Amino acid sequence: xxxxxxxxxxxxxxxxxxxxxxxxxxxxxxxxxxxxxxxxxxxxxxxxxxxxxxxxxxxxxxxxxxxxxxxxxxxxxxxxxxxxxxxxxxxxxxxxxxxxxxxxxxxxxxxxxxxxxxxxxxxxxxxxxxxxxxxxxxxxxxxxxxxxxxxxxxxxxxxxxxxxxxxxxxxxxxxxxxxxxxxxxxxxxxxxxxxxxxxxxxxxxxxxxxxxxxxxxxxxxxxxxxxxxxxxxxxxxxxxxxxxxxxxxxxxxxxxxxxxxxxxxxxxxxxxxxxxxxxxxxxxxxxxxxxxxxxxxxxxxxxxxxxxxxxxxxxxxxxxxxxxxxxxxxxxxxxxxxxxxxxxxxxxxxxxxxxxxxxxxxxxxxxx
Amino acid sequence: xxxxxxxxxxxxxxxxxxxxxxxxxxxxxxxxxxxxxxxxxxxxxxxxxxxxxxxxxxxxxxxxxxxxxxxxxxxxxxxxxxxxxxxxxxxxxxxxxxxxxxxxxxxxxxxxxxxxxxxxxxxxxxxxxxxxxxxxxxxxxxxxxxxxxxxxxxxxxxxxxxxxxxxxxxxxxxxxxxxxxxxxxxxxxxxxxxxxxxxxxxxxxxxxxxxxxxxxxxxxxxxxxxxxxxxxxxxxxxxxxxxxxxxxxxxxxxxxxxxxxxxxxxxxxxxxxxxxxxxxxxxxxxxxxxxxxxxxxxxxxxxxxxxxxxxxxxxxxxxxxxxxxxxxxxxxxxxxxxxxxxxxxx
Numbered sequence: 001x002x003x004x005x006x007x008x009x010x011x012x013x014x015x016x017x018x019x020x021x022x023x024x025x026x027x028x029x030x031x032x033x034x035x036x037x038x039x040x041x042x043x044x045x046x047x048x049x050x051x052x053x054x055x056x057x058x059x060x061x062x063x064x065x066x067x068x069x070x071x072x073x074x075x076x077x078x079x080x081x082x083x084x085x086x087x088x089x090x091x092x093x094x095x096x097x098x099x100x101x102x103x104x105x106x107x108x109x110x111x112x113x114x115x116x117x118x119x120x121x122x123x124x125x126x127x128x129x130x131x132x133x134x135x136x137x138x139x140x141x142x143x144x145x146x147x148x149x150x151x152x153x154x155x156x157x158x159x160x161x162x163x164x165x166x167x168x169x170x171x172x173x174x175x176x177x178x179x180x181x182x183x184x185x186x187x188x189x190x191x192x193x194x195x196x197x198x199x200x201x202x203x204x205x206x207x208x209x210x211x212x213x214x215x216x217x218x219x220x221x222x223x224x225x226x227x228x229x230x231x232x233x234x235x236x237x238x239x240x241x242x243x244x245x246x247x248x249x250x251x252x253x254x255x256x257x258x259x260x261x262x263x264x265x266x267x268x269x270x271x272x273x274x275x276x277x278x279x280x281x282x283x284x285x286x287x288x289x290x291x292x293x294x295x296x297x298x299x300x301x302x303x304x305x306x307x308x309x310x311x312x313x314x315x316x317x318x319x320x321x322x323x324x325x326x327x328x329x330x331x332x333x334x335x336x337x338x339x340x341x342x343x344x345x346x347x348x349x350x351x352x353x354x355x356x357x358x359x360x361x362x363x364x365x366x367x368x
Numbered sequence: 369x370x371x372x373x374x375x376x377x378x379x380x381x382x383x384x385x386x387x388x389x390x391x392x393x394x395x396x397x398x399x400x401x402x403x404x405x406x407x408x409x410x411x412x413x414x415x416x417x418x419x420x421x422x423x424x425x426x427x428x429x430x431x432x433x434x435x436x437x438x439x440x441x442x443x444x445x446x447x448x449x450x451x452x453x454x455x456x457x458x459x460x461x462x463x464x465x466x467x468x469x470x471x472x473x474x475x476x477x478x479x480x481x482x483x484x485x486x487x488x489x490x491x492x493x494x495x496x497x498x499x500x501x502x503x504x505x506x507x508x509x510x511x512x513x514x515x516x517x518x519x520x521x522x523x524x525x526x527x528x529x530x531x532x533x534x535x536x537x538x539x540x541x542x543x544x545x546x547x548x549x550x551x552x553x554x555x556x557x558x559x560x561x562x563x564x565x566x567x568x569x570x571x572x573x574x575x576x577x578x579x580x581x582x583x584x585x586x587x588x589x590x591x592x593x594x595x596x597x598x599x600x601x602x603x604x605x606x607x608x609x610x611x612x613x614x615x616x617x618x619x620x621x622x623x624x625x626x627x628x629x630x631x632x633x634x635x636x637x638x639x640x641x642x643x644x645x646x647x648x649x650x651x652x653x654x655x656x657x658x659x660x661x662x663x664x665x666x667x668x669x670x671x672x673x674x675x676x677x678x679x680x681x682x683x684x685x686x687x688x689x690x691x692x693x694x695x696x697x698x699x700x701x702x703x704x705x706x707x708x709x710x711x712x713x714x
Contacts, residue, residue, distance in 0.1 A: 004636065010695045045698025107383040116563070116638075222696065338393050358700040361691060 007221030008044075016226040017049040023233050024053045029185045030232055031178070031321050033171060034192035035062030035349025036220050042358040044222040054229065057185070057321030058354070060174050060277060061192055063139040064091050064347035065319070068273040071138070071167050072097035074302040078134055078165065079105045079112050081300075085128060087121035088136035089143075090114045091347050096340060098307050118150035118164075125154070125162035134296050137166040142194045144168045144285060145259035148266035151287065151294050163296040166287050169272050171195050172203045173283035178320050179211045186321050188232035190218040190225065193247040200255030205243040212241045219247040266291055276315030276343040315342040318351050325352040332360055391601030391646075392705035415613065416536060417458040417596065420528055427528040429464035431455060434521040440483065442561045444553070444573030445648070448490035451520040453575050453648055456498045457597045460579040461651065462534045463586055464526030466498060471522050472506040476515035487518060498577035500524070531590050538593040539614035543682040544660035546653040548581060548667055549574070549675040550626040551603050555645035556634045571630045576649030581672045585653065588666045594654040597647070601705065604643040606652060607690045608704040614654075620680035620692040620702060644705050654682060 006012070032038055038058045041047065047056060060066055076097050079086035086102070093102040093114065106112040111131075115121055118135050125133035137147040147164060154162040171192055178184055191204045196217045208215045214235035218228035228246045235242060245251055263285070272284030287295040297303045317323040325331050325344065335341035337353050344350035348357065387394040404412065411419045418431035433454045437447040445453075452469065459466045471491060475484065495502050553574040560571065578597060585592065594614065598606035603625075611618050627635075627642045635642050649672060655663055660678050667673030680692075690702040 008695065010697070013696050043700055044694050044696055045700050046696075048698040049696060103385050103387065104383065107385050357703050361686060361689060361699070361701055 004221065007219070007223040009223060012223050013049065013226055016223065016230050020054065020226070020230050020233050021051045023230070023237055024051050025237060027053045027055070028187050028233060028236050029055045029057060029321070030188045030190065030229060031057045031059045031186040032190040032218065032225065032228075033059040033061040033175065034190075034194065034220075035065070035347065035351075035354075036194065037190060037192070037218060037225060038062070038351055038354050039349050040220055040222055041225055042354040045358070046222060046225060047359075049226065050229065054233070056229075057324075058318070058344075058351035059178070059189075059321065060274065060319040061140065061171060061195075062344065062347050062349040062351075063143070063169065064095055065315075065343040065350040066169060066174075066274045066276065067092070067095060067138050067167065068275045068307075069098055070273065070305055070307040071165075072101070073099075073307055074297070074305045075136055075165055076100050076102060076105055077302055077305060078296060078300050079110045080108070081132075083131055085111045085113060085124055085131050085133045086136070087113050087115045087118075087124060087133060089116075089138075092136055092138065094340075095346050118147050119153075122150050122154055122157075122159070122162060125159050126157070129161060132161050132163065134163045134165055134300075137164040138168065140169055140171055140192070140195050141199050141263075142192075142197075144263050144267065145198060145256070148262045151266050151291055152262055154294055155291065160293070163294055163299055164287065165296040166267070166285065167272065168267065168285035169274065170269075170283050170285070172207060173280050174274065174277070175207055177277065177280055179207070179213065181320060183322055184320070186213075188214040188236055189216075190228045190232070191215050191243075193217055193219045193224070193251060196245075196247070196251045196255065198256050198259050200253050201243055201245060201251060202253060208241055208243045214241045215243045217243070217245045217247050217251050219250065276319055278316070315344055315352075318342075318344050325355040326360075328352075332356055389600075390705065391599065391605050395601070396704075414535065414537070415609075416462065418462050418464070420462060420464075427530075429459050429462050429526040429528050430524075431458040432521065432523040433458060434519060436516060436519050437558070438516060439561050440487070440517055442573055443557050443570060445575035446487060446490050447518060447520055448487035449494040450573075450575050450648060451522045452491050452494035452498060452500075452502075453577050454599070455522040455524040456500060456577045456579055457649075457651075459524050459526035460577075460582045461595045461597055462528060463532040463582060463590075463592070463595070464528045465583075466500045466524055466526040466579050468503045469495060469500050469522050469524045470504045470506075471502050471520060473508070474515055474519040474521075475507065475509045476517050477509055477512040479517045484518065487520070491520075494577065498579055529586070529590075532586070532592075534592060534595050536594050536596060536610045536613040539610050539616050539618075539654040539682050540593060540656075541616055541682050541684045542657055543593055543654040544657045544678050545607075545618060545620070545680040545682065546655060546660065546664060546667065547603070547625065547677055547679045548578070548651045548653075548673045549649075550628045550631070551598070551647055551650060552627060552631040552635065552642040552645035554599075554648040555602070556631045558646070559638070560634065565634070571628070571634065574647055574649035576672050578649065578651050578672065581651065581667060581670045584666050584670045584673075585663055588663050589655075589659045591659060592653055592655050592663075595651055597649075597651050599648060600646045602642070602644040602646060603650075603652065604641070604690065604702045605704045607702065608688075610652075610654065611690050612688045614682075615687045617683045617686045617688070618680055618690045619683050619699075620690065622692050622694045624677050624679045626675045626677060643702055652679075657681070
């Protein structure tokens with residue numbers, strides 16, 4: 001495929017691996033933020049190409065994984081109501097709430113549908129004026145513009161039966177949590193390329209300067225990731241701590257202006273609960289007052305559904321790079337993708353699921 | 369945050385989920401928790417795609433399959449041709465020569481007769497192309513909105529030639545793994561028809577009867593250990609089943625597995641893995657390495673095997689596991705899906 005094969009070229013990959021090997025003089029712990037990057041790293045077995053000194057740990061950037069339990073419970077509550085058509089991205093359907101998941105709501109008679117974009121939900125709402133259509137609007141800054149656009153468009157069209165259960169989360173506040181933790185081991189970050197495509201990378205320049213930590217905005221193909229690692233190693237070995245942009249074919253410093261505009265119009269920053277991590281102040285988006293009529297939380301009155309997540313879960317440690325998935329005794333035995341116990345096993349982009357799916361043969365004893 | 373206990377255990381489901389029909393791990397669970405205990409017998413317990421019954425001196429292959437398709441008509445086939453090919457292929461995978469099929473229809477009130485005629489004509493053409501006749505059948509009608517137009521169930525019988533002993537449990541270390549052609553065409557054709565996706569290049573289902581290709585292979589040697597057609601759940605699920613049944617490991621070479629550009633592109637866009645996408649006209653065969661080259665040559669001479677390739681080998685280490693040597697010369701696991709393959713958010 002044009003524009004893709006060159007980023008999966010094994011010759012280029014080997015050359016980058018050799019460059020990293022020639023440059024590295026000591027141990028470095030690097031974190032890729034985004035679940036899509038974790039997925040590529042595992043799928044292509046990139047740790048096998050890297051020298052022993054480089055340890056990759058996996059960040060909290062899997063939107064499905066960090067969706068809090070109570071949000072899933074609220075979705076399940078709404079989806080089970082008569083007259084509701086509940087529309088969601090596919091991978092949210094398997095996410096377990098406290099007692100059930102959306103697949104089970106569907107099996108019990110709920111009208112739960114999978115969509116590839118919120119605009120499909122808008123179309124369903126226009127075609128079913130007698131039904132209440134609720135879109136599960138989750139994700140990072142990446143999916144926020146499309147979700148904002150759908151709400152904005154619903155208002156423009158005067159739809160009164162379209163609602164969004166919106167729970168967006170933002171990357172920089174989560175990175176601050178990791179960087180401020182006294183136990184932090186991460187010495188360099190691969191910043192999330194898709195998020196930066198929307199938002200630009202000014203926030204990450206601030207983080208790099210504030211915490212004196214190297215950052216490289218990275219893409220999602222194997223060559224992108226190896227090049228990002230090489231750039232981080234160069235910075236670390238040189239004693240630099242800057243923001244560099246590896247993913248320049250997609251990311252600019254100021255990002256996508258029109259996308260940011262529609263997000264600004266529809267969303268405002270709010271505190272959010274992160275599954276496995278806990279509450280993080282000013283770490284998400286909710287619908288503005290002007291769009292309250294489209295806010296499923298308010299219309300369906302579900303905000304009183306509160307669920308305490310047990311504080312002892314190792315998920316938080318995995319998502320901050322403090323533990324590897326294989327350090328958990330439940331990994332691959334009681335906790336598997338078809339019956340996930342913890343957040344990072346839920347989506348194929350979660351660190352535990354990516355490990356389980358592609359790498360468990362390398363973790364010594366094979367689990368099955 | 370010191371204890372290693374994760375929250376939220378969800379107990380096993382007590383209702384049927386769509387994922388139970390995916391051909392992945394949930395399907396296997398349903399089989400093991402409901403049907404195997406209920407029907408227990410040694411023939412079923414072998415978990416082959418067909419049962420082989422002995423009558424006097426001859427061996428009869430026997431299989432059945434139900435077909436649900438959305439949409440009913442798609443590029444490269446329809447529910448009728450699919451129903452014939454699916455059952456013919458299940459017979460062919462044990463080397464049987466297909467003889468006769470039954471066809472049972474569950475029709476929904478209001479379904480246009482013109483569509484039903486189209487399905488029946490398509491079945492007739494598919495059967496004669498595969499050299500089988502449809503000799504018995506049944507029809508039931510359910511109320512409007514209790515079905516998706518038409519469901520088709522076909523059952524087939526075939527004769528297993530003497531000297532053949534193909535089984536998913538017979539793969540052996542040292543075997544070569546052969547694949548008859550590019551993967552994922554059927555699944556992507558169905559998905560793009562169903563979701564109205566605008567994809568570059570027209571991808572047609574690969575639905576086809578494989579008995580002719582199997583005959584061409586068996587003309588080279590009867591020393592074929594296992595054969596299966598990787599349908600729903602894709603190549604990955606089929607290989608995992610064989611690895612498990614044969615208690616061996618399989619190592620694939622990524623660069624050897626043919627995938628058409630259109631399927632690769634669609635999978636990229638949708639976040640799917642072609643290894644998990646359905647096929648309806650492909651087979652994998654496990655054969656002793658010394659016959660591999662000759663078999664691939666014979667397959668390539670057949671219309672349905674032009675892109676045939678050796679995609680991997682059977683090894684002993686980590687029995688039950690399928691791994692793949694990537695284009696970067698690293699290895700990764702090739703797993704069965706838990707349930708339906710779900711497009712990712714980002």
